[in-house]
Amino acid sequence: MTLPSVLDPFFALARSDPDRPAVVDHGVTIGYGQLAGWAGSVADLVATRGPAGEQPPVAVQVHHAARDIAAVLGVLAAGRAYVPVADGPAGHADAALRRLGCRELIATAGPGALPAVDRVLRPNWGRTQAPLREAGEPVRAEDPAYVLFTSGSTGAPKAAAVPHGALHAVLPPLRRQYGVGPGTVALNFHRMDGDTSLEEVLPVLLAGGLVVLDEDSEADLDRVLTGHEITLVNLPVDYWHVWTGDLLDSGRTVPASLDTVVVGGEAVRPDMLERWRRLGADDVVLLNTYGSTETALVTHSAVLAGPGAPASFPAGVPIGRPLPSVRQMLVPRPDAPDGPAELLLAGPQLALGYVDDPERTAERFPAADPARGTGRWYRTGDLVTQAPDGSLVFHGRIDHQVKIRGHRVDLLDVEGALGRLPGVTAVAAAGHRKGDHTALVAFVVLTGPAGSGDGTADLRERLREAVPAPLVPDRIVAVPELVHTRTGKVDRAGTLDRYL
Template identity: 80%
Template sequence: MILPSVLDPFFAIARSDPDRPAVVDNGVTVGYGQLARWAGAVADLVAVRGTAGAPPVAVHVHHSVRDIAAVLGVLAAGRGYVPVADGPEGHADRALRALGCRELVATAETGRLPAVDRVLRPHWGPSRAPLREAGQPVRAQDPAYVLFTSGSTGAPRAAAVPHRALHAVLPHLIRRYGAGPGTVALNFHRLDGDTSLEEILPALLTGGLVVLDEDGEADLDRVLTDNEVTLVNLPVDYWHLYTGHLLDTGRALPRSLETVVIGGEAVRADMLERWRRLGADDVVLLNTYGSTETALVTHSAVLAGPGAPADFPDGVPIGRPLPSVRQAVAPGADDPDGPGELLVAGPQLATGYVDDPVRTAARFTGTGPDDTDRWYRTGDLVTEGADGALVFHGRIDHQVKIRGHRVDLLDVEEAVGRLPGVAAVAAAAHTKGDHTVLLAFVVPTPGASGRGTAQESAAALRERLSAAVPGPLVPDRIVAVPALLHTRTGKVDRAATRDRYL
């Protein structure tokens, strides 16, 4: 099946209103016309869509407007891209060799580049080149992008996401995010993760503005306020810490904010309770769920603000599926009436893991044209609430046996997170002799350890927890730490946190 380019609305806006601001990159404004010309220059350099199975084009990303233009250009050429960022020496070279990449778009004048056959260097200065009418039509099944999974639940794998997936999901995200000409979206995530596409494409396909600011993570309040941001997408852990910062300082959310999107991991009830204490009743808090293998977002739920239920008696939901998504819950072998593994199907599925048929077969089941009969096994355990929304109950690989009891790390984190003085928590299993024990790493709230050392306060937390929850949920040790470690996509990395602080 041949599809039009997903970028055609962007090029239409660039032609009709070329001076309209498209991106503000650390104070420098780039209009739709200039951004479209840069994207066109990249597309002209990239070999246009060829035979099926053509390798992706690498984009060397630095979190700048050039990254955005490079990705738009590759997509406009009907090709797929793979982002590569600076990292350990040789890592990017090995990744690109494994994918067979032969072309790379350089987005900076200096710096070491991975070894490829062709380094493409577009002219990044002002341009009056003719604007494209549209992007190159694409085959629905061809890759739009290839991303490496975070590796937080095993070895990273290169998932290829087809063009049809973007066509399926973007119209629904535009509606759910309320994207339009008045949208000002913060590009918080770097382009080596797919959440960045949720921030960039809904805005640029509807005439909105994308903001990049190098202080976005360190000084979010200022960045949101100064740029009058209306839409922000945050990892759950960062959102939770930001909520705590606002409560501790007595500050309110910036007045411009209309929608706060969160995702990447489970939202605990205590996190939602703290958010509601901000009194931001006019701001939509939208929880989203998805994975690299299922293209951006498959489920969403309004947790607070306009349109949100008063409470969630079945637990904080990950939501209902988008119209393009089909879902099934496979009953658990041990408890058919308890949580089961979530399976999803539809055009949003990745085509699989590049050159890894064994892992592809293990996670993608069934066959069929356009993925109608293919299902992706998420590895996530869910139940369906009375209102039809799914409630997350942890991952299959986050369950551990403690003294003969099956314990989910999320249950431990929820119990610890409710204790006063805890800003953030990560639970992990640890082998101690012949036994597996639980550990919890907590980031104290400011001033929480004012009457003693951090570890004395951690010991007091464990004592309080022992009086409140069953024994198997009580960690063998609670360790106070300055910060939790995260994967590159913003998820809490439990194993890395454990290894850092033990």
């Protein structure tokens, strides 16, 4: 099936209104015409005479700047696939690109060390008088659009290839869900080496909005949101939770310009939602999103607070209902048939699989099931239940469950119980070997009175009064901060390694 380029609306905007601001890059404004010119220069460099979908991905050097965005747009406009390359351990990028067969890399920064490839492409990053492209190249739905390395919960890197058809399926509903239009001013909080950045950039540029990059976003979010009059921001759940606590502790309010706050990456606990509601931001839409690299950006969403949100969630905080293109199936576990079921997903948003890894592809993307009328499913490994209103409620991961003294314990339940206690601003639980059995340990970031003295002993006593004994950690360790992955998720294993 042949599709037009997903970027055609962007190029049409650039031709009709080239001076319209597209990106503010750390204080420098770049118009739609200039950004489209850069993207066209990249597309010309990576164009191929053969079928684009059969070519290896093009590496894109990313360092959180407008050129990253232009390079990604250019590769997509050429009908090719990109793989982002960020700073990391020496030799890591070289090994990754060799594994994918990459021969080309788009340089977006000045002189410096680059991975070893056959061709380093340096587009014209100045102003050009060349005519702007009218459209991107047509693509087949199954042609790869990007490749991202994801370790999931196993720690073993997997290169997931996501097709152009997935972007066609997810971007229109995301524009509606996020309320994106010509007046949208969105913060590009995430770097382009993760797929959340595509949620922040593509819907906005396809609608004529403005994307803002600011190096102070993480350290001074309030100033950035207020100074740029941001209307839409997408934050990792743990960062959003800490920011909410900072606002409450200081007596500040949510910046007046904000219309929508999107959160995702991990579960929203009831205590997190309660703290947000205490801010009184009743006119701001708080949108919870769910998805994975293997399912292209977002598959489910739910309004948790603000206009249109229910007053309460008796069945638990939902990850929401599926987007129109997504089909879902809940598969009971043989060892716990009456408990939460594993979520399987199907539809055009699925990744093509893991590059050159047929065994893991077959394991996570089961083959066709004619009885259910679909080609492939993706096993998420996530446990969910379905609320009476049809929305899904997350209950942890299959591989986040540990056996404590013969009892099955979900780390999410432990974190939720601790997170509800006064003084706890962030928490991560993990199982660790203690002699010949598994013990439970929790790491907490404390504030206020709980942050002084032996606050953890008091937490254990409070927890004993609130939850069954297997959910009470053998140790609770107060730490200055949790360890996070590059995409902002809490890294339980990394936190355990650092502090225990």
